[in-house]
Amino acid sequence: METSAGVCRIISENLEHTHFTTKARVNNRTVAAFLNSPPSAPGASAAKRAAGGLHRRKGGTHRELPLDLSPLPPVEEIALPTEAVVATQEEWQYDIIFLDPPYADPKIPNTLLHVAHSGLVKKGGLVVIGHSPRVVLSDTYGEEMAQDKTVQLHRLHYRRHGDSAFSIYLAGEPTAYGLGPQAEEEQEEVEPSMDD
Numbered sequence: 001m002e003t004s005a006g007v008c009r010i011i012s013e014n015l016e017h018t019h020f021t022t023k024a025r026v027n028n029r030t031v032a033a034f035l036n037s038p039p040s041a042p043g044a045s046a047a048k049r050a051a052g053g054l055h056r057r058k059g060g061t062h063r064e065l066p067l068d069l070s071p072l073p074p075v076e077e078i079a080l081p082t083e084a085v086v087a088t089q090e091e092w093q094y095d096i097i098f099l100d101p102p103y104a105d106p107k108i109p110n111t112l113l114h115v116a117h118s119g120l121v122k123k124g125g126l127v128v129i130g131h132s133p134r135v136v137l138s139d140t141y142g143e144e145m146a147q148d149k150t151v152q153l154h155r156l157h158y159r160r161h162g163d164s165a166f167s168i169y170l171a172g173e174p175t176a177y178g179l180g181p182q183a184e185e186e187q188e189e190v191e192p193s194m195d196d
Contacts, residue, residue, distance in 0.1 A: 003030055005028055097115065098129075104135060113141045121153075130164065
């Protein structure tokens with residue numbers, strides 16, 4: 001997700017240059033707009049699903065929509081669209097999601113919860129987020145539910161570098177992937193070099 005059409009154009013050109021156009025998508029919209037209506041969402045129209053807010057070489061558009069964090073309806077209340085209209089689960093889920101919001105954004109915890117409930121990250125996938133160390137993040141977000149695509153995000157790693165921090169979350173139970181149950185935490189203070 002990127003709101004600047006110019007930056008989307010550069011990312012798209014880089015994907016073409018590196019031959020990764022079939023492995024990545026550039027969405028010219030806000031994270032809130034995407035999470036409220038991803039291309040795979042049951043309520044999204046066929047036209048929205050087809051376009052998905054994807055960047056086009058001549059630019060794109062985006063809308064600033066408020067992030068709807070209201071409780072999700074029970075699975076049995078969600079009307080599922082026909083298979084002919086919606087991409088398969090494998091086509092719209094991601095192995096890795098990088099989030100680079102404004103570092104001190106107080107909505108970061110809610111965004112992580114929404115990502116856990118969105119079904120956008122595959123089980124066993126990673127969510128990497130940059131944030132301020134003053135933004136307190138939980139070690140887990142969401143609940144694992146067998147009957148739907150909701151995953152529980154477990155923090156595997158936290159690293160602080162000065163006034164910046166990164167957290168890495170795993171979608172699913174860490175022990176199922178041979179990882180320890182405790183999140184690893186490191187703090188590294190690095191002195192800037194004369195080259196910086």
